Amino acid sequence: MTRAFDHRLDRARSTAGAAGLDALLITPGAALRYLIGYDAIPLERLTCLVLPVVGPATLVVPELEAPAAVASGVGDLRVRLLPWAETDDPVALVAGLVPHARRVGLDDQMWAEKVLRLRAAMPDAEQRPAGAVLATLRMRKAPDEIDALREAGAAIDRVHARMGEWLRPGRTEAEVGRDIAEAIVAEGHARVDFVIVAAGPNSASPHHETSDRVIEMGEPVVVDIGGTTPAGYCSDSTRTYAAGEPPAEFVAAHDALVRAQEAAVRHVMPGVSAGSVDLAARDVLHAAGLGEHFIHRTGHGIGLETHEEPYIVGGNAMLLEAGMAFSVEPGFYLPGRYGARLEDIVVVTDTGAERLNNRPRDLLVL
Known part of the structure; x- marks a missing residue:
């Protein structure tokens, strides 16, 4: 080294x-x-x-x-x-x-x-x-850095895989958040960087964190979590869960979100602009009638910091290069009702993108 x-x-x-x-x-x-x-x-x-x-x-x-x-x-x-x-x-x-x-x-x-x-x-x-x-x-990661990000991604995936242990109706967001924080360290991180558990109408606030609100039956719950590994590299992954069967209109909206994220990941390759990746996700959500509710950029770089260059946002003409690592995380947020986000970290390869998070992306009903 x-x-x-x-x-x-x-x-x-x-x-x-x-x-x-x-x-x-x-x-x-x-x-x-x-x-x-x-x-x-x-x-x-x-x-x-x-x-x-x-x-x-x-x-x-x-x-x-x-x-x-x-x-x-x-x-x-x-x-x-x-x-x-x-x-x-x-x-x-x-x-x-x-x-x-x-x-x-x-x-x-x-x-x-x-x-x-x-x-x-x-x-x-x-x-x-x-x-x-x-x-x-720093934007273009060396092979050892990509290995460290893979380890971070696998560690946070292991936490998401255990969500059924903690997330259920009758518990508060804060109670679930405390369990998740303990698991982030237990599954291989040196420290917890953030825990978002946002249920029901709180899921319409992208950076809600947690509260004493009780999770109710059938509510969507956005879980966005990340930490830093002993090697100093960060994880960041979001899945949306449902505490029991959610409304059909939410299921349809989440299906569109899955398609939007898939379109953006498929678009990633060397030589395309960061802004065009954002547009690929946004086009799908616009077609589904959710475009106005996608209120943040599609992604951010990650490495020694959770947020660093490159930023995957409309108008960013920076051309992607192999070795760049960033999140792909479209979402939609309907104030007072519900929201959802789906986030994976990807690394640009010579021919496309490698996902570093590999948990199921469909709506998970617990």
């Missing part, structure tokens, strides 16, 4: 240089994990990877955090470790490492307080978001 991180650093330098940047400044978050494998704690104390386009990489790190950085494997990379003591000025240390920089890229998740302090310490350097530079690298 050491070689892979060194390769990522080299690619980041090259991409940053092509974007007109002199250096990247990366603080704790997914970008730092991607580049050097260090899952640093975001603190008021500054941790910052200084990556000049020309010259050595340096990790400026609080002295008390240096052992954790070494334990993460940073010491095996072509990265110099520069610990700083409590009485040092870490922002000045960062500025001193790139004294002639005129344009620096800051990771998109850098705290505003640190952005402003760096701006004051580097008055001659224009600050630019580094997100586009890093997204260019």
Whole structure:
């Protein structure tokens, strides 16, 4: 893995240089994990990877955090470790490492307080978001990353396979949600990222999460769940269940949703635009009279973060490439009545798409 991180650093330098940047400044978050494998704690104390386009990489790190950085494997990379003591000025240390920089890229998740302090310490350097530079690298997954996403997908599938143990009339959304959260960890995740259990009219709210509402007989229940595995990669999968036989009109609408998701997945291949995948799903729901109730994009990229590039949304002209991983999750939402969503993670292959979630997609009546 050491070689892979060194390769990522080299690619980041090259991409940053092509974007007109002199250096990247990366603080704790997914970008730092991607580049050097260090899952640093975001603190008021500054941790910052200084990556000049020309010259050595340096990790400026609080002295008390240096052992954790070494334990993460940073010491095996072509990265110099520069610990700083409590009485040092870490922002000045960062500025001193790139004294002639005129344009620096800051990771998109850098705290505003640190952005402003760096701006004051580097008055001659224009600050630019580094997100586009890093997204260019992170969107196209390497084979080991795809393997990690496969494992995450299989783990969340195992949780969905157990839904009959917990989801039934008479229980609250919150009670079901707690059982699901325990299972997410038990089935192979390091942590729970989110649990949505939305029953009846709550299913018409895409990000409802859970409540103390009791699930009633025949109600649709949207279950959207995800976590992060020990390898650091995320899962995200949605199925819609019914707690007993649902109304016939809902069954027909869900059938259209299955067709919409299938159309979008079939459309995925290298060279098509992200926006056209969104349109493939939307066309089916429009034909079924549900188009106006599909109120969100069709998907989002996934990897070290649950939501990252590429975004599968109308108007996005980005052309898909092999190795890109994202959700395909059309839905419909009728306020005050019901809603549904169907979500799988897919990876673009040389000839189409590989689904990483493989639970049944038809409406599951429990």
